[in-house]
């Protein structure tokens with residue numbers, strides 16, 4: 001199995017990568033922090049990966065995206081699967097106070113993801129097989145006052161992936177929309193932990209299983225599917241008055 005992982009230093013992505021390493025996969029890891037990338041590379045090698053190559057890129061630099069794909073194919077020969085995992089949890093208040101901050105968040109969480117997916121979609125469409133998996137969020141299922149900049153970016157990813165799936169199904173390419181709820185990772189280190197928080201290992205393991213046996217949408221843990229289904233059904237005249 002030849003797997004490209006974009007945002008490979010993410011705690012969730014690392015847990016998914018460990019499962020791929022265990023089966024002896026060939027991995028191409030992309031991230032912006034060379035020390036972290038090297039640590040992940042070493043760890044995955046010890047865990048049984050057949051090969052682990054790294055590539056340093058700030059994913060906000062969209063002009064670097066074509067070389068990510070080129071280098072990964074040069075190294076792996078071809079791609080069976082890609083996981084797109086990078087993202088930032090926007091500071092809602094800072095975004096409300098600054099258009100520049102909002103646009104920075106939109107750039108990382110929408111523009112860079114759409115750019116990568118445009119290149120990846122064309123590659124997989126030509127190849128006529130493979131799996132594209134992207135970590136969006138339950139936050140994209142409905143806008144809330146506490147995080148609508150992040151939520152709208154994740155919602156945009158979700159719609160983009162729906163369209164991509166509709167386009168690529170006939171080419172034999174799977175497109176997986178991954179929607180985690182709260183996960184205990186560096187991204188949420190500042191948030192008080194509740195019973196709703198999941199462990200990154202369990203979430204990464206589930207993502208691995210789903211990339212091996214693709215389905216369209218993965219809520220992880222599973223209970224977010226009924227929760228979000230209920231939340232989506234709350235009528236807007238009532239929803240707009242809630243403090244969420």
Ligand SMILES: NC(=O)c1ccc[n+]([C@@H]2O[C@H](COP(=O)([O-])OP(=O)(O)OC[C@H]3O[C@@H](n4cnc5c(N)ncnc54)[C@H](OP(=O)(O)O)[C@@H]3O)[C@@H](O)[C@H]2O)c1
Pocket residue numbers: 007008009010011012013031032033036057058059060085086087088089108135136137138179180181182183184185186187188
């Ligand atoms: N944790 C949650 O509760 C939760 C819930 C739903 C969805 N998600 C999503 O899950 C994904 C992974 O997040 P995580 O929880 O694993 O958090 P994390 O460990 O903080 O991972 C976020 C990753 O994004 C990378 N990144 C951000 N901007 C980047 C850029 N411009 N260029 C390159 N890399 C960049 C970070 O790189 P550095 O290591 O260099 O900072 C880091 O590896 C994200 O898309 C997040 O939105 C998380």
